[in-house]
Amino acid sequence: MSAIDELRKAVIAGEDDAAQEWAQKCVAExxxxxxxxxxxGDALRELGIQFQNMEVFLPEVLLATDAFKAGLKVFEPELAKAVQGDAKKEKVKVVIATVKGDVHAVGKDMVATMWTVAGFDVKNLGADVDSEAIIKAAEDFGAKIIGLSALMSTTIPHQKEVIDFLEAKGLRDKYKVLIGGGxxxxxxxxxxxxxxxxxxAVEAVEVANRVLGL
Ligand code: B12
Structure with missing residues (x-):
């Protein structure tokens, strides 16, 4: 089995040490x-289908998430090297959050990582963040982009809520609002x-550049 197959296996098995080791082997190779x-990411989504079919349960998904994070940490410096040529652009400030009621953070963190390595100045506000708090953070930070992640049908309305609140406050034109999530x-x-x-997360960089005309 190749290192990348072993990495995938380690994420699904929720083994963070193994994920870290195989990620290091991938880098070496x-x-x-x-x-x-x-x-x-695909391994996590695959696990999500098993979770939906009740073949695995929340603890397994949580362990897999940790294994994913352990692997991602190893790749972060490599990702930064891969897009170094891009980093010369002036740092544009960006905030990103997972919306209220939604604790899913992996995809949002991947986007934050890719935006950072692409040269943006990213403030990651975390998960389950209230719409008003997201807007306040964007105002305080001087952001040009607000990124909103949501993974559940019950929480995507909060992406709309942020946009509605921005409009109500007369702030809508100040920001480019980008959304994503399962x-x-x-x-x-x-x-x-x-x-x-x-x-x-790769396309998230392209979209951010595009909306800013970069
Ligand atoms: C991991 C996971 C969890 C973990 C989250 C851990 C963590 N800290 O993140 C835990 C175990 C905590 C969890 C909990 C729950 N989960 Co869950 N979970 C998942 C799972 C398996 C994977 C999600 C993931 O990380 N994917 C991998 C990442 C890389 O993909 P991604 O998030 O889509 O992100 C990519 C893109 O979407 C995009 N993107 C993401 N965000 C953004 C933002 C911007 C601005 C942009 C531009 C792009 C972008 O780029 C990312 C990188 O490529 C999914 C299954 C699935 N199909 O998604 C279920 C899933 C999302 N969960 C689900 C559910 C129901 C729950 C629970 C309610 C379960 C429960 N009964 O308690 C709770 C929710 C609690 C809450 N209030 O939020 C459902 C949602 C169903 C729905 N459609 O509403 C899913 C789809 C599983 C299922 N099939 O039933 N979960």
Whole structure:
């Protein structure tokens, strides 16, 4: 089995030490770091299907999340090297959060990592963040982009809520609002008047550059 297959296996098994080791082996073997991170993300989603079918339970998913994070840590410096050429642009400030009521943080953290390595100045506000708190943080930080992650059908309305609150406060034109997360679609982004959507963290960089005209 190749190092990347072993890494995938370690994430699914929720073994963080093994995930870290196989991630290091991937780096040593020159595996494309983004490809490896995407494989880990797919492994988590696969586990999500098993979770939905009640073949695995929350503790297994939590362990897999930790294993994912252990692997991601190893790849972060590699990702930074891969996009170093881009980092010369002036640092644009960005805030990102998972919306209220939603604790899913892995995808949001991946986007935060990719935005950081792409040269943005990123403030990661965490998960389960109140809409008003997101707007206040964007104002205080001087952000140009607000990134909103949501993974559940019950929490995606909070992405709309942030946009509605921005409009009500007369702040909508100050920000580009980008959304993403498992339960979202480009249609949803359009419906709520978001400025952009992406299916993954690599595309999130392209979308951020595009909305800023960079
Ligand atoms: C890991 C996980 C958990 C972990 C989260 C740990 C953590 N700290 O993040 C734990 C175990 C805590 C958890 C809890 C729950 N979960 Co859960 N979970 C998952 C799982 C398996 C994987 C999510 C994940 O990390 N994916 C990998 C990342 C890399 O992908 P991603 O998040 O989609 O992010 C990528 C893109 O979407 C995009 N992106 C993401 N955010 C953003 C933001 C911006 C701005 C942009 C541009 C792009 C972008 O880029 C990312 C990187 O490529 C999913 C299954 C799935 N199919 O997603 C279920 C899933 C999301 N969970 C689900 C549920 C129901 C729950 C619980 C309610 C379970 C329960 N009964 O308690 C609780 C929710 C608690 C809460 N209030 O939030 C459901 C949601 C169903 C729905 N559609 O509403 C899912 C789909 C599982 C299922 N099939 O039933 N979960």
């Amino acid at each position: 020159g595996v494309n770091p983004m490809e490896a991170v995407n494989v880990m 339960s979202t679609t480009p249609q949803w982004a359009e419906q709520i008047g978001a400025d952009g959507w992406s299916k993954d």
